[in-house]
Amino acid sequence: MIIYSSIVSKFHEDIINGVIADRIEDGFRKQGLTHNNPREHRAFENSLPQIDGVFDESFGINRNLNVAIELQIPLTSKRIDFIITGRDDHGKSNAVIIELKQWEDIELSDKKDIVITYVARAYREEAHPSYQAYSYAKTIENFNESIQKKNIRMIPCAFLHNFNESNRYKIEDERYRTIIKEAPLFLQRDRKKLADFIKKYVVNPDDGKILYEIENGKIRPSTALQDEIERLIKGNDSFKLLDEQKVAYETILKTINESLKTDTKHTIIVQGGPGTGKSVIAIKMLSSLIRDGFNAIYTSKNSAPREVYYKKLAGGDFKKAYIKNLFKGSGVFVDSTKNEFDCIIADEAHRLNKKSIFNGKGENQIKEIINAAKVSVFFIDEDQRITSSDIGSIDEIKKWAKILDSKAYFGKELTLTSQFRCNGSDAYLAFLDNLLEIRPTANVSFDRKEYDIKVFDSPSAMREELRKKNEINNKSRIVAGYCYDWISRDDLTKFDIQIGSDFKAQWNFSNTKTWAIDKDSFDQIGCIHTCQGLEFDHVGVIIGKDLIYRHGNVLTNKDARAKTDKSLKGYKNNPLHEKDCDIIIKNTYRTLLTRGQKGCYIFCEDKALNEHIKKMLKIR
Numbered sequence: 001m002i003i004y005s006s007i008v009s010k011f012h013e014d015i016i017n018g019v020i021a022d023r024i025e026d027g028f029r030k031q032g033l034t035h036n037n038p039r040e041h042r043a044f045e046n047s048l049p050q051i052d053g054v055f056d057e058s059f060g061i062n063r064n065l066n067v068a069i070e071l072q073i074p075l076t077s078k079r080i081d082f083i084i085t086g087r088d089d090h091g092k093s094n095a096v097i098i099e100l101k102q103w104e105d106i107e108l109s110d111k112k113d114i115v116i117t118y119v120a121r122a123y124r125e126e127a128h129p130s131y132q133a134y135s136y137a138k139t140i141e142n143f144n145e146s147i148q149k150k151n152i153r154m155i156p157c158a159f160l161h162n163f164n165e166s167n168r169y170k171i172e173d174e175r176y177r178t179i180i181k182e183a184p185l186f187l188q189r190d191r192k193k194l195a196d197f198i199k200k201y202v203v204n205p206d207d208g209k210i211l212y213e214i215e216n217g218k219i220r221p222s223t224a225l226q227d228e229i230e231r232l233i234k235g236n237d238s239f240k241l242l243d244e245q246k247v248a249y250e251t252i253l254k255t256i257n258e259s260l261k262t263d264t265k266h267t268i269i270v271q272g273g274p275g276t277g278k279s280v281i282a283i284k285m286l287s288s289l290i291r292d293g294f295n296a297i298y299t300s301k302n303s304a305p306r307e308v309y310y311k312k313l314a315g316g317d318f319k320k321a322y323i324k325n326l327f328k329g330s331g332v333f334v335d336s337t338k339n340e341f342d343c344i345i346a347d348e349a350h351r352l353n354k355k356s357i358f359n360g361k362g363e364n365q366i367k368e369i370i371n372a373a374k375v376s377v378f379f380i381d382e383d384q385r386i387t388s389s390d391i392g393s394i395d396e397i398k399k400w401a402k403i404l405d406s407k408a409y410f411g412k413e414l415t416l417t418s419q420f421r422c423n424g425s426d427a428y429l430a431f432l433d434n435l436l437e438i439r440p441t442a443n444v445s446f447d448r449k450e451y452d453i454k455v456f457d458s459p460s461a462m463r464e465e466l467r468k469k470n471e472i473n474n475k476s477r478i479v480a481g482y483c484y485d486w487i488s489r490d491d492l493t494k495f496d497i498q499i500g501s502d503f504k505a506q507w508n509f510s511n512t513k514t515w516a517i518d519k520d521s522f523d524q525i526g527c528i529h530t531c532q533g534l535e536f537d538h539v540g541v542i543i544g545k546d547l548i549y550r551h552g553n554v555l556t557n558k559d560a561r562a563k564t565d566k567s568l569k570g571y572k573n574n575p576l577h578e579k580d581c582d583i584i585i586k587n588t589y590r591t592l593l594t595r596g597q598k599g600c601y602i603f604c605e606d607k608a609l610n611e612h613i614k615k616m617l618k619i620r
Contacts, residue, residue: 002215003027003070007205008055008084009063015052021045024069031449039120044069047100050161051082059195062086064205071214073136074143077418077426078242080136085210086202093151093210094201097140098194099133099158099183105167111250113179115171125413127246128176129158130183135240137183142240146217152210155201156183159194163187226308226517226534230316232283233326235291239284245277247413252285252377255409256343259375260294265339265406267370268377269397272416273429274594278379279305279533281416282347285377286326289343296343299369301330301351305533307513330365331356336372344373348533349380350392366392367400376406383438386528386588387567388580422594425450432593435616436547436586437554448617452538452599455614459503459542459603463523466540466601470522475537477516478505479526479592481585482565483544483605497525497542499605528567528588531595539596542603546585549609556585 004027006014014020021044048069055061071080082098107116107123113131116123127135133156141147141154163171168187172180186194228239241249252268259266272278282298289296300306306327313323330352333344346352352365362368370376378397385392394410401408422428428451433439456462463478470476484497488506495504508515508524515521516534525542545560558572558581567584571577593600604610 001031001072002068002211003031003079005066005068005208005211007063008061008065008067011067012052012055012063015049020048027070043100043102046102047081047161051098051100051159053161054159054191054195054198056191056195059192059199061195061198062203062205065202066205066208066211068211068214073139076139076242078136078139080140083211083214084198084202085208085214086206087204088201089203092153093206094153094155095210095214096198096201097133097137097154097156099129099136099156101129101158101160102162103129103160104162104164106170108170108173108175110175111247111254113176114247114250115176125247125251127243128171128179129160130156130176130179130185131246132243133158134179134183135242135246138240139242140214144214144217146213150213150217152213153201157186157194157197158183159186159190161188165189226305226312229283229309229312230318232280233287233290233313233318235287239280241277241281241284243418244413244416245281245418248416249281249284251409251413252281253288256289256294256375256377260342263374265370265373265404266375267397267401267406267408268375268414269394269408269410270377270379270414270416271381271394271410272379273381273383274591275422275429275535275597276416276418278381278416279347282345282377282379285343286345290326294342296345297328297341298326298345298347299328299330299332300347300533301353301365302348302529302532303329303513304516304530305347308516308534311514311517330369331362333365333368333372334362336368338371339374341373343375343377344369346376346378348384348392349378349397350382350385351387351390351532352392353389354391364391364400366397367404370397370400370404370406376401383587384532384591386532386584386591388569388571388577388584422451422596422600428453429594431616432590435554435613436590438586438590453617454599454601455610455617456601456603457610459499462540462601462603463503463505466538467522469538469599473537474517474519474522476539477522477526477531477536477595478540478542479528479531479595480542481544481546481588481592482527482561482567483546485562486564499542528591532591535595535597537597538599538601539592540601540603541589541592543589543605543609545605547589547604547609548606549612554609554612556582558585561585 004024014023021041024044065084065086068083071083080097081100083095085095087093103117109116113128114125115128116125137154137156248270255266255268286296286298309327310323346369354364355362380392382393398408466476486496486507487494488496496507497505505525508526508530512518515526515530546557548555548557558568568581571581
């Protein structure tokens with residue numbers, strides 16, 4: 001998606017006439033996107049005239065070259081500031097990506113490719129501008145199949161048009177030389193140098209063909225973490241960490257190295273919503289640590305992702321015993337000695353329990369993990385707490401870190417916000433929060449151009465639509481809330497879920513732990529336990545009668561939960577836990593509704609809720 005595109009001469013006219021920021025705002029509206037960001041509007045007004053100066057006629061850049069502003073990177077919420085496209089002297093197709101910054105100064109950081117600068121009224125750690133441009137270029141190359149097939153080169157660079165010359169030595173410090181070599185850096189006095197750099201790759205116009213391929217080219221099948229797990233462990237995956245992901249990753253690695261050198265305990269808390277890259281960072285970190293010889297381990301309460309990782313890794317270059325020792329359940333640290341591990345990476349930390357489910361041992365899994373590790377890293381999203389036994393919270397982690405004399409790290413540099421699921425749509429997540437009345441947002445409606453979302457009047461129709469998607473690559477599944485007793489567990493001839501006269505289905509088979517990737521599992525219905533921590537191309541969600549719409553509000557009904565459901569154990573008949581039941585039911589559906597990378601299909605048993613969602617989505 002491109003917000004603004006033109007040729008150099010027309011772009012110059014928009015700058016001279018003082019309308020460039022308004023043209024971009026018009027572009028957002030034409031794409032059906034709301035854009036109420038005064039700070040970004042001012043950035044357009046301040047930065048774009050500076051890049052226009054690079055196109056001064058005396059510098060000799062062709063005035064008919066195509067330019068684009070605010071290109072959204074496929075399947076992410078990230079946008080590229082500026083692109084200029086064309087052909088070089090040899091007729092090769094190129095696109096120069098320019099990361100624009102208004103920075104005037106930075107301070108050095110000892111974290112790889114990270115700087116400290118004044119942004120949004122505070123000093124913050126940010127990825128070096130050259131790293132940002134480089135990671136954006138590589139991400140587009142990885143996602144856009146047409147670019148590779150047509151040999152379109154993405155050439156990254158960064159332009160810091162306000163940066164003081166006296167501070168050049170900082171931004172070009174030796175520690176940043178490697179990344180600057182990948183994406184050259186240009187400062188306030190480097191306009192002609194930037195123009196010469198552009199002319200090296202872009203000389204002759206191509207009538208917008210390159211921009212068309214960048215915006216409309218065939219997008220490769222989305223890469224899920226489970227599909228890339230072996231390459232991740234080997235350290236040669238295609239995932240490029242973007243912006244705050246990079247800052248969080250380098251912050252964690254620095255803290256781990258410091259802790260192991262000084263023999264002090266540290267606890268790190270990384271916050272992020274669904275699709276913000278928590279699990280990717282966790283596995284990347286695990287890979288880095290074990291390759292450096294550290295005694296590191298990955299843990300999660302939920303067995304579904306671990307079992308999928310086992311299956312994906314089995315039969316490769318890793319022995320089964322090695323894999324099993326890398327990925328552990330959260331209840332195995334009961335008898336661990338103090339600092340037995342260099343690092344324990346706790347994914348889905350909101351799901352941690354007080355006691356192990358199977359043996360009832362232990363006092364508190366958070367305490368046990370912090371005790372067992374010199375460095376404990378917790379990845380958490382408090383809005384994904386989905387059972388009464390889930391005790392994982394930021395306050396609980398901080399409490400036990402203090403008790404066990406482990407220095408706690410948390411805050412802005414360890415908070416992930418950018419969306420890499422749901423087609424990169426931050427608006428979709430905000431829409432869900434508003435729909436489920438978890439918190440009010442401005443997104444009371446949602447433009448379906450951003451994400452393939454459909455509401456069905458029939459679960460059978462939804463299933464058949466998803467079946468077509470699944471036939472492509474076995475990456476679509478149906479999930480449901482806990483409103484149906486699991487009777488097929490004891491009798492495989494029976495169906496657990498029966499809706500109307502034509503829809504029958506069973507919960508996913510109890511004889512497999514890898515429903516999410518099994519070839520014959522599409523017709524089984526998954527639950528929160530078999531899909532949390534995993535992702536699909538498309539997900540179908542059956543919303544049961546525990547979520548209804550009455551008198552203008554979305555309400556929960558704990559009594560509609562199945563008898564076999566244990567997620568509200570101890571809460572159902574206790575008036576003091578009405579709010580807890582409400583939160584758990586809504587969190588469950590929020591989690592289910594965010595499992596799809598490309599789309600989400602919905603069927604509600606409550607017809608009023610079905611119609612309410614249609615209305616919010618403006619579906620006739």
